[in-house]
Amino acid sequence: MLHKTRGIVFKYFKYRDTSIIVKIFTEAFGLQTYVVNGVRSKTSRGKIALYQPLTLLDMVVYYKDSAEINRISEVKCRSPFQSISTNIKKTAIAMFLAEVLYKTVKEEGEVAELFDFIFHSIEILDHVPEGFENFHLQFLLKLARYLGFGVESSEIFYDSFPEEDVEPVKQLLMNPYEQRIKISNTMRRILLDHIIKFYQTHIDTLKEVKSVKVLQEVL
Incomplete structure (x- = not known):
């Protein structure tokens, strides 16, 4: 049976000579696996x-509850990126977020709030003109709530830190993406390390995050 749904690409793998297996987080069915034939042919x-990480899609898909892999009938890019694919800093942030999402989001079924949060966050990242260097930190702090282990206060990270270092975390938790928060590169790296460790205590599948190195090089 065919269904219309929005989708967010998390990751794809090469399959046979010209095809791919792609993991897409769908609004209708949660995380799904699709085979796309011939997409790598000349x-x-x-x-x-269309299947690059974090691409936002409009899809018509086949869905069978018992199937491990389904197929896509129609697909188009819902909101072509304006800057994520051309701005090296945004590209690095997107690569990092895609890796984390692929390793943490396993939900199927009713995922409307989680889907909307991720979808709109990606749109904001693409359109915000400047001051987005802390975007990945805010995204992870906000995402945790939707995954069931939300961060309610900065003390969970900084019981042993000076009080002046706690304030940036409070701002990241409370403020929208668009509001610029002044954080040094050194503090940004320390915060990211703590947030990743926090995630790892709650999610067994999040071990090494390979894209962190690239992220740190460009930010």
Whole structure:
């Protein structure tokens, strides 16, 4: 049976000579696995671009509850990126977020709030013109609530830190993405390390996050 749904690409893997297996977080069914045939062939005319991490999609899909892998009937990019694919800092942030999402979001079924949060966060990252260097920190702090282990206060990270270092975390928790928060590169790295460790205590599948190195090089 065919269904319409929005989707967010998390990751794809090469499959056979010209196909891929792609993990897409869908609004209708949560995290799903699809096989897409021929998308890597010379005649596909760049269709592989639709399955780059964090691409926002409009889809018509086949869905069978018992199937481990389903198929896509129709797909188009819902909101083409304006800057994520061209701004090296945003690209690094997107790579990092995609890796974390792939390793942490396993939900199927009713996921409306979680889906909307991720979808709109990606749109904000793409459109915010400046002051987005802390975006990944805010995203992870906000995402934790939707995953069931939300951060309510900065003390969970900074019981042993000077009081002046706690204030940036409070701001990251409370403020919207668009509000600029002044944090040094050193503090940004310390915060990220603590947040990742916090996630790792709650999610067994989040071990090494390889894209952190690239993120630290460009921010």
